[in-house]
Amino acid sequence: MLNISxxxxxxxxxxxxxxxxxxxWDYLLLHHLPLISSPFFPVLLAFSSxxxxxxxxxxxxxxxxxxPLLYQYKIQPDMQPTxxxxxxxxxIALYNHIFFVLPAVIIGxxxxxxxxxxxxxxxxxxxxxxxxxxxxxxxxxxxxxxxxHHKNTQLYRWIHAxxxxxxxxxxxSTEQLSIPELMTxxxxxxQDPLLLKCHPLTTWCMTVFSIWMxxxxxIGYDLPWTLxxxxxxxxxxxxxxxxxxxxxPSSNYAPFxxxxxxxxxxAVPLKKKTLRS
Numbered sequence: 001m002l003n004i005s006x007x008x009x010x011x012x013x014x015x016x017x018x019x020x021x022x023x024x025w026d027y028l029l030l031h032h033l034p035l036i037s038s039p040f041f042p043v044l045l046a047f048s049s050x051x052x053x054x055x056x057x058x059x060x061x062x063x064x065x066x067x068p069l070l071y072q073y074k075i076q077p078d079m080q081p082t083x084x085x086x087x088x089x090x091x092i093a094l095y096n097h098i099f100f101v102l103p104a105v106i107i108g109x110x111x112x113x114x115x116x117x118x119x120x121x122x123x124x125x126x127x128x129x130x131x132x133x134x135x136x137x138x139x140x141x142x143x144x145x146x147x148x149h150h151k152n153t154q155l156y157r158w159i160h161a162x163x164x165x166x167x168x169x170x171x172x173s174t175e176q177l178s179i180p181e182l183m184t185x186x187x188x189x190x191q192d193p194l195l196l197k198c199h200p201l202t203t204w205c206m207t208v209f210s211i212w213m214x215x216x217x218x219i220g221y222d223l224p225w226t227l228x229x230x231x232x233x234x235x236x237x238x239x240x241x242x243x244x245x246x247x248x249p250s251s252n253y254a255p256f257x258x259x260x261x262x263x264x265x266x267a268v269p270l271k272k273k274t275l276r277s
Contacts, residue, residue: 025121025201036200037117039105042190045204047097049211050175057171057219058086073221075243075270079168081220086172092162093175096182104183115194122199130198131206135256137192138210143260145184146253169218169246174211213256217242222270234258240270247271 019025028036035041061081065071122130149160159180166173177185189210193203216226219239223229228238237258245252251268254260261267 019121019123021121021124021127021201028201029117029119033117039109040102042204042207043097043101043105046189046207046211047093049208050093050215053212053215054090054171054174057215057221060221061086061170070221070223073223075220075222075239076168076247081166081168081170081172085166086170089170089172089174089176093172093177096175096177096179100179100183101186104186115200117200122202126199127202127205130193130196130202131209133196134192134198134203134206135210137196138188139254139256140260141188141192142185143254146255147264147266150249150253164246164249167246169220169243171215171219174215174218210256217255237261237267241267244268244270 060067060070062083063071064080071077146160149155159178162178163173163176163181165176175182189207193206198206213227213236216228217237217239219226220243222238222240222243226238228234228236228240235257237252237254237256241252241258241261242255248268251266252261253266258267
């Protein structure tokens with residue numbers, strides 16, 4: 001559990017702070033302290049985000065050509081995921097969280113020091129800058145890990161191959177991961193914000209945002225309003241880059257941003273497939 005002994009008996013009134021997020025933080029501390037102070041809260045937040053973000057795209061996949069307005073953006077229109085494929089991916093993620101992530105959290109409760117919840121909320125600037133720093137650090141770590149696991153045949157076969165079961169990814173396949181990969185990603189996701197001294201609220205915002213980006217990477221649709229189109233200068237790879245990675249695994253290793261792939265020559269543009277006649 002988080003150490004709440006340093007929390008004041010009476011929270012500061014919102015007007016006493018110039019931080020726009022202070023009323024929200026005060027509300028969370030006052031009304032939801034048992035929830036947000038639980039070591040299980042980050043796991044619940046992450047998995048529920050993955051679940052709810054994936055549902056709309058799963059429905060879109062099941063409807064397929066019945067929604068031509070959106071189906072026209074399908075990257076590989078001749079490769080539709082089935083209900084069985086979706087169920088398999090989801091239950092792999094659920095199994096991993098129940099039998100490995102939750103026990104890891106319980107073990108961590110006994111061996112890791114309990115962090116404290118600060119009284120003050122972060123500024124919007126801190127949320128943006130610290131969150132961006134954490135995302136960039138994770139992006140770098142995963143690029144290196146990803147590159148190594150594709151270049152080493154044994155590592156790929158034992159650890160990463162399960163994620164490449166499908167050459168046309170879909171939303172539920174986002175967390176179809178082996179235990180070593182899941183635990184590695186989980187370690188970075190939890191320790192990077194601590195290393196960068198992020199506020200808990202910043203960490204939670206980054207968690208939700210990074211999972212949204214991960215799901216977007218795997219949806220299999222190059223929708224015009226996704227983040228890779230909204231963020232300028234091609235800074236994000238998005239679904240086109242990651243879909244190409246599943247088609248051509250020696251390319252596009254970065255999970256979110258595009259700069260490492262460009263710098264090291266591993267960026268490959270998407271070649272969209274057309275529907276077979």
